[in-house]
Structure formats: structure tokens, C-alpha cells
Amino acid sequence: MSLASSEQSLIPAEKQATADFEQTFKADHRRRHRNAALWRVALNVLGIVLFVIVWELTPRYSSWINEVLFPPPSQVFRTFIPMFLSGEILENIRVSLVRAASGFAVALVLGIAAGVITARVKALQYLAEPLLHGFRSIPAIALIPLCILWFGIGEVSKIALIAWGAFFPLWITTFIGVRDVNPIYLRSAACLGAGRVTTLFLVVLPAALPFILTGIRQALSISLVVLVAAEMSGASSGIAHMMSEGHQLFRVDIMFIGLVVLGTFGFIVDRLFVAVARRLFPWYQITS
């Protein structure tokens, strides 16, 4: 569009030549981009393939690795197919997902609310500070035995543990984000006549969002860690429970299936988080 003024002085033949040249340039540019993207994906896939090949060959052709303790992918896959077709794996995934999501959701609401309140009301901050920091230092896993005594090995105990673990990163990041909102934003809002509620939802929370998103990401990965720990120490279903069963039956292949599922699970959750954040907060991209 900036060419408008210079185009006036060009005779038609030159104009045509320029247009052709720009067309070729654009096509070239696009091709280069596409090739770079393909090259990257190809190497990504190659990395996985190489890993699987090495994994397959090592137990088969080395004398120092026991195939029972370190089954190759082909055997893991043979075990996987019937477990998948019977619905056993999907059911375990579903159970684990519901637990992680419920615990995380509870933590999300409570953590952000606690962060906002403690950052905005000084008296509450000072009141809650020592307790929150003290409790924050206790690893959630250390509470598992107590939780089982109190709530049994049912869903409540697992959801409570996950919520507990995910609460603290959410609380601390929301607290910092809200506390450190640029005062110019608050002053702008105040002199434009905004009240407390408008300022909270349209200014304070969006301004704190980069911090809150960091907290959400940490909380998501902590949820998975606590989920596994809780399921391993007392459950009758779930991915980690399936792995403990594999352990007791001396079935390393089943344990491997669990690991692959958990890895995939964590990876998808993180990608999903990034995609959702990009989608919901287009302006956030510059700082991510």
C-alpha cells in the first residue's frame, strides 16, 4: 500500500514487471517457509522413530538386558491392544482425568480467589501470610497417609490431595500478579470513573494474567504428580493404579503402557494450555 505514490510515475510495462517480480518473491517466500516447517516436523518424527528403534533393538540383541525387565515396544504394543480393546485402559484414563480435573478446578477457584483477596486486603495478607507459607512448604505427597485416614481411598481423598497441591502455585502467582499491577493502570481506571468491581475484572485480573497463567501451568503439572502418587498409594482404578498392579504382577510391559499414557497425557495438557491461552488472550502472545 505504500507503493501507491511511486506507482503513479511508472509506465505500464514497468508496473507489470514489478507485479511479476513481487509475485515470484511472494511464492518463493511461502515455499521457503513451508519447507522449513516440513523439515522441522520430519526431524521431530525421526527423533521418535530412532528412539523406538533403539528401544526395540537393545533388549533383543544385547546380552546384558533382561527382556522381562525391559520389554521392547513390540511386546508393549502386543499387551496394549487387548487392554485397549477391552476398554480397560480408556476407563482408567477417564477415572484419572476426572480426578485430576476436579482437583485442579477446585484449586483454580480457591487459589485465584485467595490470591486476589490477600493481595488487595493488606490485613488479610498479614493474617494469612505465615499460615499459607508454612502450609505451602509441605509437599502434598506427605499428606497422603493422613488423607487416607481421614477420607479413605475414595475419590474425595484424591481430589482433596490434588486440589491441595495445585492450590499453592495458583495462590502465590495470583498474589504476586495482583500485588504488582502497574499503578498507572489503577490510576487510569480510577480517573475514568471505574468502580471496584469493574477495576477488578477489567483491569486487575487481566493485568495479573501473565502471572496467573504461569501458576495455572505449574498447577497442571503438579496435579499430575499428586494424581499418580495418590493413585499408587491406594486406589482401585486409574492409570497409576494400573501401573501398581503391573508391578505386583511383575508385568513391566503394563507399567510401560502407564508411563507412555502419562507422558502423552502431560504433553497434551501442556499443548492444550498453550493453545487455549493463545486463543483466549491474543494480546498475551507478545509476552509469552
Next chain:
Amino acid sequence: MNTASPLIAASRVSQIYAGRDGSPTWALRDVSLQIGRGEFVCLIGPSGCGKTTLLHLVAGFVTPTSGTVSFAGKPIAGPGPERVVVFQEYALFNWMTARQNVEFGLRTRGLGRKERRELALGALERVNLRHAADRYPHELSGGMRQRVAVARALVVEPEVLLMDEPFAAVDAMTRQALQEDLLRLWQEIGISVIFVTHNVDEAAFLAQRVIVMGAHPGNIRADLAIDAPHPRDRGSAEFAGLYAVVADALATHTRRAS
């Protein structure tokens, strides 16, 4: 100007800040000032002279340690939409588009969504940015961002625009364009403007009245009326004269006795 009923009146205002060791620093000491409706006033002075503090007192961000600042006859109790501030930079909400930023001040007025949108687009039109209504601040240049900030302030129909070195962070050519646009808007709307700057050229180009401030303690050293008509021609001999008057006042009155 109508000094009988000033829009803004500061009387014997002092503002003291506690230094790091608790010792008092006089940001302002015994400042009295009256500003009339429709006046364009520049506050100029070296850093530490209290010009921004004075602006913040009028905005209602801080209350004076002693003395009173009143607006339309009533003491100022806090920030309000009749006295809107345009900051130096980074004051636009970067999670909102230009239009949403401008609409922000209209949210508390019980207007319908459509009405709000139209008012906001109208305000953006006035600063020639209607085409950028749906862009986010990070997609705008520094000059465009300040135009949006001015539109956001004007849309709530303030009686005075408080500008805190609003064009200091943009390049010289953009700054001149912004100054011309500000003068045009000021003449169209008839609003009062208090404009903080440390730039002599800016003060000589914009102001009807230049208030020269000095530091330690912060107070008013000179109050110059500049009655040359707008627009002023930077290349003219008259403008050179205005520039000299302001520069001279700044030099004589703010030189510190050592």
C-alpha cells in the same frame, strides 16, 4: 480567563514525602495557583520541581500534606472523570483493543453496548484512528498509542485534561503532529488543559500560560502569559521570541543558589 471563579484553585499547598531515612522532602511548598475554564496551561521545570506532584494533586491521586486543592469550588477528594489524566506511556490497557480502551470510561454510565461502541468510534475518529479501532496497543506505534489515550480521556467529557509529559516518549516529528492535533481538539472542545513538560519548545508552541517551577523546595517561580494566537509558526520571529521568553524564565528562576 475568568479569575473570579477559577475551575481549579490550589491555595498554600504543600506536599511532603518521607525520604528513605524518614527525613521530609518538600515536593511542593506553599503553592497557590488558579486555573480558569478553557485555559491551556503548561507546567515546566527541572526534575524534582513538583510539577507532576501538582498534577497528581489535581487528579486526586494524592491529598496535600497541607493546604487545599479545589475543583469548581469543591475540595478534590479523589480521582474522577471530570479530571482525566493522560500519562506518558504504557497507560493503555494492553489486553483491550483501541476501541475497548476508549469504551472503558463509558462502562460505568449505563449506556447500551451499541451506543458505547459508537461513542468510542467517534472519539477515535477525532484523533484519526478509526481505522485502528480493532488493533491491540502492541500493534500500534507510540504516537498512535498516545492518540488512543487522548481519545480514551476525551470520550468521558472531562472538564480538564491533565497531561503528564504525554509526548515525551515519541520521536520529534510525531510529537509535532500530536501537538497540532491536541491544539485542534482543545479549540474544538473548549476544555481546560494542564500540560506538564520539560521541553521549552513544547511549552512555547502550546500554552496560553506557562508556569515555571523550581526545585528544593518545589514551588512556582514565574507565571508567564503567552497571548500569541494559535497555530504558532515555529519558523517565525515571534515564535523565536516566545521560545526565548520561556527559556530565559526557566534559566533565571530555576538556577540554584550554590
